[in-house]
Amino acid sequence: MHLLLALFTPDWGVATAAFLASTVEFVEAFTIVLVVGVTINWRSSFLGAALAALTLAVLVAIFGVTLVKFIPLSALRLIVGIILVMFGMKWMKKALLRYSGRKALHDEEAIYEEEQRALKARGVVIPQKIDGFGVATSFKSVLLEGLEVAFIVVTFGLTGSSHAANKSSSLVSAVIGAVVAGLLVVALGALVRAPLTRIPENTLKFVVGIMLTSFGTFWGGEGLGIDWPRQDLFLLPLIAIYLLASYGAIQWLRVPAKPQAAIPAAQE
Amino acid sequence: MQNILGFPRAVYNFFVGDPILLTGTLAFFILIGALARTGLARAPLALGAILILGILATLGLSLWRETQPHKS
Numbered sequence: 001m002h003l004l005l006a007l008f009t010p011d012w013g014v015a016t017a018a019f020l021a022s023t024v025e026f027v028e029a030f031t032i033v034l035v036v037g038v039t040i041n042w043r044s045s046f047l048g049a050a051l052a053a054l055t056l057a058v059l060v061a062i063f064g065v066t067l068v069k070f071i072p073l074s075a076l077r078l079i080v081g082i083i084l085v086m087f088g089m090k091w092m093k094k095a096l097l098r099y100s101g102r103k104a105l106h107d108e109e110a111i112y113e114e115e116q117r118a119l120k121a122r123g124v125v126i127p128q129k130i131d132g133f134g135v136a137t138s139f140k141s142v143l144l145e146g147l148e149v150a151f152i153v154v155t156f157g158l159t160g161s162s163h164a165a166n167k168s169s170s171l172v173s174a175v176i177g178a179v180v181a182g183l184l185v186v187a188l189g190a191l192v193r194a195p196l197t198r199i200p201e202n203t204l205k206f207v208v209g210i211m212l213t214s215f216g217t218f219w220g221g222e223g224l225g226i227d228w229p230r231q232d233l234f235l236l237p238l239i240a241i242y243l244l245a246s247y248g249a250i251q252w253l254r255v256p257a258k259p260q261a262a263i264p265a266a267q268e
Numbered sequence: 269m270q271n272i273l274g275f276p277r278a279v280y281n282f283f284v285g286d287p288i289l290l291t292g293t294l295a296f297f298i299l300i301g302a303l304a305r306t307g308l309a310r311a312p313l314a315l316g317a318i319l320i321l322g323i324l325a326t327l328g329l330s331l332w333r334e335t336q337p338h339k340s
Contacts, residue, residue, distance in 0.1 A: 078297070085293050086284040089327050093286070097334055213323065220297060221319055225304050227312045238320070245324050249331060 011173040014156050018177030021152045024232045026185035028215065029145035033138050034189055035208040039201070040134035047130060048138025055139075056146040065154050065171070071147060074223050080140045081220020087137060088212030095206035096246055100253035137212070144219065153178050210246065214238045288333060292326025 029049075037045035063070050097103035157171030199207075218235055221228060228234035284290045300319050308315055 082293060082297055085323060086289055089289050089293070089323070089330070090284055090286065093289070093327060093330055093334075096331060102334060217320060217323060221300070221316055224297070224300050224315070224319075225309065225312070226300070226316045226319070228316060229313065241320060242324075245327075249328065253331060253335065 011170045014170045015173040015177035015180075018152055018156045018174035019181045020177075021156070022149045022178040022181040023185060025145045025148045025152065026182050028232070028235075029142045030185050030189045031211060032141035032215065034193065035204070035211055036134045036138045037193070038199075039204050039208050040131045041129070043129075044131040044134030045138045048135040048140075049142045051135070052139045052142035052146060055143055056150065059147070060150055065157075067147075068151055068154050073147060073151065074225070076144060076147065076223070077219045078223025080144045081216045081218070081223055083140065084137075084212045084216030085220060086216075087133070088209045088214070088216055090209070091205050092209030092213060092242075092246065095202055095209055096249050096253065098202050099206070100250045101255040102253055141215070149178050149182075206246070210239060210242045213242055286330055288330040289326060292329060293323065296322030296326065 033045050033049050036048065059071065060067060094103070153171070153174045156177075157174035214235055218228060218232075218238060280290070284293075296319060299322065300315055303309075303315055303318070
């Protein structure tokens with residue numbers, strides 16, 4: 001034990017810095033996992049996250065600390081960003097059309113969801129089908145954010161100490177900081193999971209659309225070299241901008257109270 | 269021919285399924301990529317603003333199309 005302590009003295013500065021930086025990335029990844037889980041299903045969401053974790057583990061095993069040299073993070077951010085913007089807008093559009101009365105709230109999809117809710121209420125266990133969209137969304141987000149955490153750990157760990165002898169100690173400290181951050185975010189996520197399931201379906205889908213579009217804009221912009229003010233905190237004004245624009249869109253699209261003006265869902 | 273196009277069509281429908289969302293999003297990201305190579309690279313906030321406005325314009329156009337009675 002004394003020998004272990006002598007070999008490893010935690011570098012609290014590096015551990016704290018890695019913890020704080022990784023928390024931001026974990027929160028971003030977990031937000032997507034959470035919304036995919038609540039709106040699509042947990043099986044698809046966890047499968048995507050697990051596949052991403054596996055891919056990440058393989059990448060780390062192959063490249064080790066040289067990961068930062070070989071993975072083009074900017075290109076990855078750009079691709080994931082563009083896809084998320086498209087996914088997000090698709091969901092936002094559908095939700096906005098429903099809110100404004102342009103698309104019937106009780107379309108086939110809504111009826112199916114209602115049936116699912118009724119079955120759940122009767123205690124019937126519904127087998128959760130793997131949904132490609134859910135798996136892909138969860139996978140992309142966890143892989144991108146996981147890579148960012150790996151980059152944080154490697155850069156903080158290797159630059160934390162100028163002495164070669166202390167480098168491994170700094171690296172282990174950075175890993176500890178990141179692992180604690182991950183566990184904390186997962187624990188907090190488990191607490192908010194239950195209240196989220198009580199939110200109406202269309203509201204959740206609208207929120208997912210806003211989140212995916214905001215994250216996509218942020219990551220895609222970063223991939224093109226845009227240096228957003230206040231870094232990751234800029235996600236909050238970005239979400240506010242899309243919410244405000246959505247409110248405007250609902251007002252603009254709102255159908256005057258004529259039932260025959262609604263476009264039937266079947267024509268979509 | 270239908271078999272050849274089957275897979276790309278399935279991918280397109282899976283990812284976006286709307287020609288306006290696809291072309292609008294790609295067009296604005298390409299535009300920002302091009303602008304980032306000019307003097308505007310020194311004004312990243314302006315690039316960010318153009319990107320956000322472009323995405324909103326794309327969504328607006330797609331929503332407008334939905335309000336048209338004879339959309340294809």
